[in-house]
Amino acid sequence: MAKTKLDRAGGGALETGRASGSASRRAFIGVFGGPLVFWQGLFFVAPLIFMFVMTFWAVRNYQLSADFTLANWQAILAADYAWDAYLRSALGAGLAAGIATVVAFPCAYYLGLKTTPRVRILGACLIMAPFFTSFLVRTYTWRTMLGDEGVLNAMLGWLGLGPFQMINNLFGSVVGYLTLVMPLVLLLQLFSISGIDRRLIEAAHNLGCNPFQTVFRVIIPGARNGIVLAATFAFVLSFGDLISPQVLGGSNPPTLSILIVDQVRGGLQWPRASVIAVMMVVTLGVLVSLAMAFVYGGSTKRAKRA
Amino acid sequence: MTKSMKKSKLSSKRTRRSFLKNGIAGAGVLALGAPTIIRKVEANDKVLNWLTYSGHSADEVIGPFKDATGITVNAKEYADGEKMLALIHGSPPGTFDVVTSDAPYVELLVQSGLLQPMNPDDYPLDSFFEEFWNWEQHWFDGQLMALMTSWGYNGLAYNSEKLSAEDVSSYDIMWSPEVKGKLGMRDWYLPVMGCVSASMGHKDPYNIDDAQFQALKEHMFTLKPNVAGFWNFAGVFDSLANGGAYVIPGCGDWITGLLQRANHRIESAVPKEGAIMWTESVSIIKDTPRLDAAKELVRYLTGVEGQTRLMTKSSYMANGPSEAAWKHLVETNPEEAKMLHMTSEADNIMAVLRSGRIIPRRLPKNQSMESWQEAYTQFQNL
Incomplete structure (x- = not known):
């Protein structure tokens, strides 16, 4: 009942807007959309074109020449x-995206569905807390933790294990990538899981699903878009990261x-x-397009069917 | 409801209008203001623009210069020679007045016509060790184009708890099973490949023919099983301090001195095959409108005060060409002088230099920089 009222009110406002003329509407789009177009054009599209053109340039006496x-x-x-x-970059980024997705999911699930809103907000804040420290600092800290004579190897040594080589290899890089992407993946998963209609979960329980079936039949399909987008972003960020493969x-x-x-x-x-750089941009462009097609292509189809 | 809607529409219009107005005004201020600021700097003799290595513009180095002359130094710092070339070629003329660069790059700057010849009489050359009076990499067609401010060597840095001075007296240690997984590498091809080339007995490590270059590559590739990793400055530092590497070629007192300050048992050695010298030289940019201030800075950097401060700065330590500053340091700070092998003993660093075991670094002579870099990338990729 309340929803219908709201819908009606919204529709009315839209009509009023239309009646007052499309000029102001265009101005509105111009003011709010313009900076984005300008910004993206100046700082993204133009440099990208310039970078592509530069691939055909030459270097003579240490100077670039067209x-x-x-x-x-x-x-x-x-x-x-x-x-x-x-x-190697694709493997590292793929591992990071995969591991982050699997590790983040139980946490996002718990925070999104099993806690009170207050705990959820607190949890989200804690997830964001690592961003308060520079990524470079966090990466160097990992060197101290994972080094040959680092904290972790010292602890394993007490148990008579190791030392294990955990930096200066792929393992170290992936730890760095996960440090970079985990908070983002967790947040994106948390938002999409929190958005799942609780009635569907209750219905699943009522129809006899056990908790695992509920996760696989209701929650994962319900949060699919968020999970796929989070994994895609994790891959994109890791694929281009310089600090993790260099430092760790x-x-x-x-x-x-x-x-x-x-x-x-x-x-x-x-x-x-x-x-x-162009090889990387093309790879990521294709990957993101596929992910977008998977996420939004599906929903348009569903919308049409509805 | 309609009333409040109208109101909100009005207020949104007002915001939009004021947003536009303020935005345009803001842009105008920026557009008008920027050239004024730039002009101000241009006309001011008390400002000097210096392109230099990291850590040089700190007050611990040039504080006394700023206090004594009242000149503000705008420093742009960089970490490696290629970056310096990119900065200097990518900036409009007049951006820099003074540049500090590695001696091999002085030649490139001279070729590009960027440097102003210097008059040796303007500077305290007589306080320098004789070896540095006529440094070959600084003179072009009888004209002095740069003055040395710092130098050091890149030989072997090693953990003296794991390896002895005898172990590191030759580069052979790099191939030893003793350092398997503990051989560190810098991520810059130039010093490392210079050391490997010297280890093969090349007296002029960067001046080798193509067959020797091929052999150098193959010899370097055999090091890979021992390599722990390829690191930048911070990584080298951490690996030496925390047991990640026992020995790293292409390092010297400039890095191990800092570790000794922090009580780590890390030392440097010049192997018998020779270490690669690094240098920093200061030059004045051609046609600078602030020539007097530029000369003033060069005088400071080559004088006793500036030299001593360059030697012991916290970013990295360095030897200097000034004998007067050397003596001053030995008297006032013998501990740091010892870290730099700048003692009054017979086997001090000047004696090693005079023995020919410290070889000036050059750019690859018969091959392109790209092919040397490519060989190094192949090595890393093994």
């Missing part, structure tokens, strides 16, 4: 280490982001660095 050469593409695409680094992975072996730095370092090869 050119049209395919040499940079040939150099990078023909390099074994570039493809190794590509697969010890560049051993290097990822694409490290290659970008090294291309510039050894001979100011901005064009070759741009080639690698």
